[in-house]
Amino acid sequence: MDKVNLICLDSEGGHGGSSKSLLIALKEINQKYFNISVICKKKSWVENEYNKNKINCEIATDMPTFTSLDKLSRNLYSFLYFSLIIWPLAFRFRRKIKKYLVSANIVHFNHVNQFLIAFWIKKKFPKIKITMHIRTMPYANFFSHLQLKISQQLVDKFICITENEYEHFMSILKHTNIEKNIIFNSIEEIKINKKKYSFLKKHKSLLVGSYSNFSFYRGTDRVILLASKIPKEKLKKILFVIVGETKITKGDRVRSKNLSGCSNLEEYADKLGVKDSFVFLGHISNVEEVLINTNITLKLSRENNPWGRDIIESMFYKIPVISIGKYEGFIKNEFSGFLLKSFDLEKLVEIILEILANKNKINTMGYNARKIVCKKCDVKKNAFLLEKLWKKML
Structure with a gap:
C-alpha cells in the first residue's frame, strides 16, 4: 500500500490548545503509512517540534481564516473585509500549498475557521479527501449555520473532540445527519523542569x-x-x-x-x-x-x-x-x-x-x-x- 499523503492546516500555529492537540496526535501517527506535512499560520515552538519528529512543517502567516462572530453587524463587516482584503492578499499562501495539493490524498483542517480554504481546495482539486476538526461551539446564528452548512458540503469526515461539539453542530444545522466521530484530545507525558516556576x-x-x-x-x-x-x-x-x-x-x-x-x-x-x-x-x-x-x-x-x-x-x-x-x-x-x-x-x-x-x-x-x-x-x-x-x- 502506498503511503497516504496527509496535509494538515493549523490556524493557531502553537498559540492555542487546539494546535498543541494536533501536534501530539500527529507525532504518534505511524509514518510507515503516512507522509505528513503541516502548514501553520503562526511561527512558534511547534515548528521545531514537528521537525524533531520528522514531520515537515511550513509557516504561512497569510493563511486566510474566517470565524463566525456573535453579532450580525460584526459578521457582515468581517466577511466583507475577508472577501475584499484578506483572501486576495493570500495569493502567496494559495501558491505555497498548491505544491502539496498536487500529490495530496487527504487535507485535514484543524478548525472550522478554515472552511473557505476547503471550498477553494475542493474546487481546484475535487478528488482530494477533506477532514475537519470541530473543536469549538460556534455561536448559534445565521453565519455559523452558513459556515457549517458550507463545510458539510465540502468535508468528507468531521472529527469532534467531545460529544458536546457534535451535538452543538447538529443543533445549528438541524434536520441533518452527520457521521458521529468522537476522538478526544490526546495528552502525553513529557519531561518537565519542575523547578522553573x-x-x-x-x-x-x-x-x-x-x-x-x-x-x-x-x-x-x-x-x-x-x-x-x-x-x-x-x-x-x-x-x-x-x-x-x-x-x-x-x-x-x-x-x-x-x-x-x-x-x-x-x-x-x-x-x-x-x-x-x-x-x-x-x-x-x-x-x-x-x-x-x-x-x-x-x-x-x-x-x-x-x-x-x-x-x-x-x-x-x-x-x-x-x-x-x-x-x-x-x-x-x-x-x-x-x-x-x-x-x-x-x-x-x-x-x-x-x-x-x-x-x-x-x-x-x-x-x-x-x-x-x-x-x-x-x-x-x-x-x-x-x-x-x-x-x-x-
Missing part, C-alpha cells in the same frame, strides 16, 4: 492557576472578580497564576462594563485592588511547568465548556479543576474536581476557602482526575483511531 510557591499557602488567552467568553476576568470577593486576610495566603495573553479589546469592554478603562487583565486586577495577589506570565509553550506547582486550576468560561486542553492537562498532572457547566465527562463534582452548573461567586469563594483550610481534600480528587484523563486521552489509542479513519477514506 517553583519560586511561585514562596510565602503562599495556595496557588490557583488559569490557562487561556483572554477573551470575554473565556472568562479569565471572573478569576480576578472572584479574588476581590475573598476576605483580605485569607487572600494574603493565595496566589493566582494567570498564563496566556491578557489584552482586553474594545469588544470585551462593550460586553462587560466592569472592564471599562482597562486595556489588559493586569489593569483590571489593579482596578479591583487585588493586583498583589496575581502573577501574569503571558504566553508559555510548556504550561505544564507552571501547573505542576499549583494546587488547583480555575476555568470560569462563560461558554460553560469544562473539557478544554487546560482542563485535561491539569487533571493529567493530578491538579483538580474548578469549572462551570453540565458535562461530566472529565470533571465529576467532588470526585475529580468541582463542577458548578452556573457562575456562583459565593459558592466559588466557599470552595477556595475550603481548599485553603484543608488542601488534603483535593489530593484524592487529583488521583481520580488523572485516571479519567489517562483513559480518555490516551495518545496511542487516539492516534490509532485517527489512522483508521483516514485510511478508510481511500
Whole structure:
C-alpha cells in the first residue's frame, strides 16, 4: 500500500490548545503509512517540534481564516473585509500549498475557521479527501449555520473532540445527519523542569492557576472578580497564576462594563485592588511547568465548556479543576474536581476557602482526575483511531 499523503492546516500555529492537540496526535501517527506535512499560520515552538519528529512543517502567516462572530453587524463587516482584503492578499499562501495539493490524498483542517480554504481546495482539486476538526461551539446564528452548512458540503469526515461539539453542530444545522466521530484530545507525558516556576510557591499557602488567552467568553476576568470577593486576610495566603495573553479589546469592554478603562487583565486586577495577589506570565509553550506547582486550576468560561486542553492537562498532572457547566465527562463534582452548573461567586469563594483550610481534600480528587484523563486521552489509542479513519477514506 502506498503511503497516504496527509496535509494538515493549523490556524493557531502553537498559540492555542487546539494546535498543541494536533501536534501530539500527529507525532504518534505511524509514518510507515503516512507522509505528513503541516502548514501553520503562526511561527512558534511547534515548528521545531514537528521537525524533531520528522514531520515537515511550513509557516504561512497569510493563511486566510474566517470565524463566525456573535453579532450580525460584526459578521457582515468581517466577511466583507475577508472577501475584499484578506483572501486576495493570500495569493502567496494559495501558491505555497498548491505544491502539496498536487500529490495530496487527504487535507485535514484543524478548525472550522478554515472552511473557505476547503471550498477553494475542493474546487481546484475535487478528488482530494477533506477532514475537519470541530473543536469549538460556534455561536448559534445565521453565519455559523452558513459556515457549517458550507463545510458539510465540502468535508468528507468531521472529527469532534467531545460529544458536546457534535451535538452543538447538529443543533445549528438541524434536520441533518452527520457521521458521529468522537476522538478526544490526546495528552502525553513529557519531561518537565519542575523547578522553573517553583519560586511561585514562596510565602503562599495556595496557588490557583488559569490557562487561556483572554477573551470575554473565556472568562479569565471572573478569576480576578472572584479574588476581590475573598476576605483580605485569607487572600494574603493565595496566589493566582494567570498564563496566556491578557489584552482586553474594545469588544470585551462593550460586553462587560466592569472592564471599562482597562486595556489588559493586569489593569483590571489593579482596578479591583487585588493586583498583589496575581502573577501574569503571558504566553508559555510548556504550561505544564507552571501547573505542576499549583494546587488547583480555575476555568470560569462563560461558554460553560469544562473539557478544554487546560482542563485535561491539569487533571493529567493530578491538579483538580474548578469549572462551570453540565458535562461530566472529565470533571465529576467532588470526585475529580468541582463542577458548578452556573457562575456562583459565593459558592466559588466557599470552595477556595475550603481548599485553603484543608488542601488534603483535593489530593484524592487529583488521583481520580488523572485516571479519567489517562483513559480518555490516551495518545496511542487516539492516534490509532485517527489512522483508521483516514485510511478508510481511500
